[in-house]
Amino acid sequence: MFTRLRAYLDSIRARDPAPRSRWEVLIYPGVLAVGMHSIAHWLFQRRLFFLARFVNHFSRFLTAIDIHPGAKIGKNFFIDHGFTVIGETAEIGDNVTIYQCVTLGGTNPTNGIGGKRHPTLKDHVIIGSGAQIIGPIVIGDHARVGANAVVTDDVPEGATMIGLKARSTLVPAEEWLKDFIPYGTPCDEPCEELIETGPKRIADLEEQLKSLRADVDAMKSSSDTPIKRSGTID
Known part of the structure; x- marks a missing residue:
């Protein structure tokens, strides 16, 4: 358990130059929100919906991050700052980074059946601040979404999405294979x-x-x- 926690905190330090120690990362709002979500998700899977929601609301009160108890989250998920909303059927892969004021939102089902209505983020995805990812779409491995972009269609592997409505800049493979790009957007648009x-x-x-x-x-x-x-x- 402690080995996994240490690896998780180190993965965040690799993406954020601000913290001076693991202890500092441990009290990040995003880390607290993910930790409390693991409890809420455990309760949700056991159909203890009220308790799951209670933990969810308490976490939102503390961190300004709203993660529905039903959302599925992979390893080393990092939310940098708060004011993020993640919907019930959202699925997040490993080593995903989300910056502030991001919404993984859902569509309104017209047939009365909830179903899959929130995005799926594959591994190593980076979502810039203020981005809105809407609907049951798939954001491919190593894809990046720039700040304030609005994405409503599937994003291919390795693409960078910018604008409103977001368009792909078709990043070359040698660009997206870099270890990490802060805020999901290169300084010079590729x-x-x-x-x-x-x-x-x-x-x-x-x-x-x-x-x-x-x-x-x-x-x-x-x-x-x-x-x-x-x-x-x-």
Whole structure:
């Protein structure tokens, strides 16, 4: 038990440079919320729904993180800061990182049957702050969702989603194989289209700039030439 706890705390320190010791990580709101969720989930599986909800609400009071007792969570799940909501049928894989103000929300079933209505996050997923992941969709392994993105469709393995509604930047494999990217968003946007066409587009812009400069120089030369008058007015 203590070995697993130590490994969990070390996995968080590997993703967050702020803490100076395991003891500091131990009182993180996200760590407390995940720990209390394990109790609530154990009660939920044994159909002790009221007690499970009680633990859930007490945890939310302490941490500002709302994890439904029915949600399934894998190993080394890290919630950095609070104000996160995770729905009942959400499933979270191993080594997933979620930043503040994220919602793993559900769709409203029209047939009266709850069923699977919340997202599934595969292993090593990173969700940036303020992102909204809605519906029974799948976020693939090593995928990243940028801050404030809204995702309502499946995300392929290794993709980075940005925008509202989120679009994929199709991150190359050598990018998403990096150990960890804070906040799920690279500093320079790795858009495949720009990577392939960028040099040609820059060359075209330089040619256009050269042509514009030549036109400006020609206009200056013509304006500096003295105008010859054919006559004078007395």
